[in-house]
Amino acid sequence: MILAAAYKWDFGLVLSYTHLWAKGLGVTLAYSVGTVVGGMIIGVICGLLLLVRSRWVTLPVHYYVEIFRCTPLLVQIVWFYYALPIVLQVELPDWFAAGLGLTLYMGAFATEIFRGGIISIDKGQWQASRALGMTGGELMRHIILPQATKRMIPPFVNQSIIQLKNTSLLYVVAIPDLMYTGSIIVSDTFRPLEVYTSVAIAYFVILYPLTLWAARLEARVDQ
Amino acid sequence: MTSSGEVMVKVEGLRKSYGTVEAVRGVSLEVDRGQVVVVIGPSGCGKSTFLRCINLLEEPSAGTLQVGDRRIDFSDKRSTPRGRDLARFRARIGMVFQQFDLFPHMTALQNVMSGPVIVKKMAKSEAETVARDLLAKVGLSTFTDRFPRNLSGGQQQRVAIARAMAMAPEIMLFDEVTSALDPELVGEVLDVMKQLATDGTTMIVVTHEMAFARDVADQVLVMDAGQVVEQGRAEEVLLRPTNPRTASFLARFHSTIGERNA
Numbered sequence: 001m002i003l004a005a006a007y008k009w010d011f012g013l014v015l016s017y018t019h020l021w022a023k024g025l026g027v028t029l030a031y032s033v034g035t036v037v038g039g040m041i042i043g044v045i046c047g048l049l050l051l052v053r054s055r056w057v058t059l060p061v062h063y064y065v066e067i068f069r070c071t072p073l074l075v076q077i078v079w080f081y082y083a084l085p086i087v088l089q090v091e092l093p094d095w096f097a098a099g100l101g102l103t104l105y106m107g108a109f110a111t112e113i114f115r116g117g118i119i120s121i122d123k124g125q126w127q128a129s130r131a132l133g134m135t136g137g138e139l140m141r142h143i144i145l146p147q148a149t150k151r152m153i154p155p156f157v158n159q160s161i162i163q164l165k166n167t168s169l170l171y172v173v174a175i176p177d178l179m180y181t182g183s184i185i186v187s188d189t190f191r192p193l194e195v196y197t198s199v200a201i202a203y204f205v206i207l208y209p210l211t212l213w214a215a216r217l218e219a220r221v222d223q
Numbered sequence: 224m225t226s227s228g229e230v231m232v233k234v235e236g237l238r239k240s241y242g243t244v245e246a247v248r249g250v251s252l253e254v255d256r257g258q259v260v261v262v263i264g265p266s267g268c269g270k271s272t273f274l275r276c277i278n279l280l281e282e283p284s285a286g287t288l289q290v291g292d293r294r295i296d297f298s299d300k301r302s303t304p305r306g307r308d309l310a311r312f313r314a315r316i317g318m319v320f321q322q323f324d325l326f327p328h329m330t331a332l333q334n335v336m337s338g339p340v341i342v343k344k345m346a347k348s349e350a351e352t353v354a355r356d357l358l359a360k361v362g363l364s365t366f367t368d369r370f371p372r373n374l375s376g377g378q379q380q381r382v383a384i385a386r387a388m389a390m391a392p393e394i395m396l397f398d399e400v401t402s403a404l405d406p407e408l409v410g411e412v413l414d415v416m417k418q419l420a421t422d423g424t425t426m427i428v429v430t431h432e433m434a435f436a437r438d439v440a441d442q443v444l445v446m447d448a449g450q451v452v453e454q455g456r457a458e459e460v461l462l463r464p465t466n467p468r469t470a471s472f473l474a475r476f477h478s479t480i481g482e483r484n485a
Contacts, residue, residue: 124324127280128383132338132390133314135307142341146328 007193014194017185024181025202031099031177032164038103039163040156043110050115061111068108074169076101081173098173102166109159117152118144154218161210165203178202229256230289231394231425232277237286237297239272246272248449249286254394254442257423261436261457264446265472270429273446274396277427278316279309290316291393314342317387317395321403323379325371331358331382332367338390350389357385361415377408381415388419395419397428433476437461445469 015021046061068076080101085092092100121144129139168179176184182199186192232254239247246269254260262270275281277288283297293312296302304312325334335354339345345353358367361381371379380400387395397416401409413435420426420439430436436443436457443460445453445468453460453469464470 122324124320124322125326128320128324128326130280130310131278131313131316131318131320132386133310133312133342135310138310138341142337143326 009194010191011194011198013189014185014191014198017188020181020185021178021198021202024176024178027176027181028164028167028178029206031102031167031170031175032160035099035102035106035167036160036163038099039106039108039110042104042107043112043114046107046111047114047118050111051118064104065108065111068105069112073101073105073166074172076105077169078172080104094173095175098170098175102163102170105166106159106163110156113152113155113159116155117148120151121147150221154214154221157210157214157217161207161214164207164210168203230254231256231258231291232427233287233289234277235287237273237276237288238284239269239276239281240284245284246449247276247283250444250446250449250451252444252451252454254425254427256425258441259420259426259428259439260442260444261440262427262429262444262446263431263433263436263472264452268446269449270444270446271398274318274398274427274429277394277396278313278318279304280313280318310342314338314390315393317390317392319380319383319387319395319397319400321399323371323376323383323403325379325383325386327371330368330370331363331374334371334382335385335389338386342390353389354385357388358382360418361385362411375408376404377411380404380412384412384415384419388424394425394427397426397430399429399431401430401432431476433461433473445472447472 046064049057049061052058077098078101081094081097084100085097125143125147126139129143134143167177170177171179171183174180178199182195186195189195230253232252234250234252237247237250238245248269250269250273252260262273264270272281276283277290282303285297287294287296289295290312294302295304325331326337329337332351332354335357336347336350339350339353340347355364355367358364361384363378363381363385366374366378366382369378371382374382384400400416401412404412409432413432416426416428416435417439428435428440440457443453443455443457444451445460445464445466447468453464453466460469461473464473
């Protein structure tokens with residue numbers, strides 16, 4: 001048992017692993033950006049598909065979104081990493097299989113954000129555009145999307161912030177992100193308190209400015 | 224207000240149902256070029272639905288519709304325009320709505336330019352000339368760079384009229400365009416509509432403004448429960464209705480109709 005009063009904090013040793021820390025941070029950021037961008041592309045495509053009037057199109061998208069919203073992300077990551085290659089009988093690179101669950105998870109939420117942004121636009125905007133003689137593509141591009149994207153940005157930034165934190169779950173499939181790097185340094189130094197405190201601070205330092213920025217964006221959109 | 228005898232819109236036996244509810248039950252109407260038709264009736268009588276059927280914002284269930292040289296028979300699904308064809312059909316018909324529905328991310332000028340630029344692919348400079356002329360015509364030359372949120376309801380509705388007119392439509396549809404306005408702003412919008420009528424614009428107007436109907440309409444249609452219960456020249460329908468339901472509906476407006484008769 002470690003007594004708080006007796007414990008001597010020493011960050012010097014832990015922080016001396018600068019090379020490892022930098023790599024871990026790089027992996028975390030790479031997976032964040034990669035899965036957010038991938039998820040965003042999925043979200044735009046699936047969000048547009050949800051607007052199609054055929055149930056044959058919307059129902060599969062609906063189930064995709066619900067499956068990913070109603071199962072834990074940790075389970076998704078593990079399933080896509082271990083089970084999917086066996087189910088599909090294919091060899092997937094580890095880095096890819098690990099990111100797949102995260103990307104599809106982001107995609108599910110991005111789909112909802114995209115759809116929500118579009119349907120939040122007043123019905124009158126659609127009918128006024130149609131009455132002028134615009135085609136579906138024209139009214140989407142010139143009237144609906146310019147207004148909807150403004151409303152999508154704040155929830156999208158929020159989801160991206162959550163996504164960056166979620167990359168820490170990659171730890172379970174041994175992807176050397178910030179969290180996993182921490183565990184390696186712990187096994188080397190036996191200094192878990194300093195290591196995990198440093199990990200927490202690193203996440204906070206990245207995300208706090210982002211949340212401030214998101215709040216400012218939200219205020220601007222509300223105007 | 225003058226009619227050349229050339230038929231612009233011809234509707235025959237038009238029906239529109241939503242499931243088992245029939246909102247429009249067999250309406251027929253002929254509008255000549257330059258005519259102003261006013262449609263009145265109690266709320267929920269199907270007059271707005273009827274109007275929206277004319278530019279196919281609602282797809283009629285049965286009947287025929289002819290606008291210019293394009294004739295659609297709704298009993299034959301293949302003759303109903305779809306996609307780009309539908310968009311082109313609507314481009315020839317202007318429509319103004321109760322809630323204005325201006326594009327909030329565009330200035331008044333950009334709103335009026337939107338149809339010509341986006342739909343007709345008109346050069347921006349040319350569209351701007353058209354738009355400035357129309358905004359001047361509705362009395363808003365000094366408001367071209369305002370966004371809709373910085374305009375009063377009456378001003379917004381006048382921009383909406385200019386936006387629809389910018390497409391040089393063959394006919395204009397007005398769907399209770401003064402109902403959402405503060406009473407003191409109704410006049411400025413009605414004045415613009417009267418001017419359009421004087422200029423020879425073909426118009427179908429759904430409204431509760433009986434004085435407007437009396438002063439401007441060539442033809443008045445009274446609807447009730449999805450059907451036309453009375454139809455004819457404005458003064459006959461408004462002042463000497465033959466149908467008891469028309470009479471009781473009009474009784475509520477009598478002071479309005481009579482007020483400027485003296």
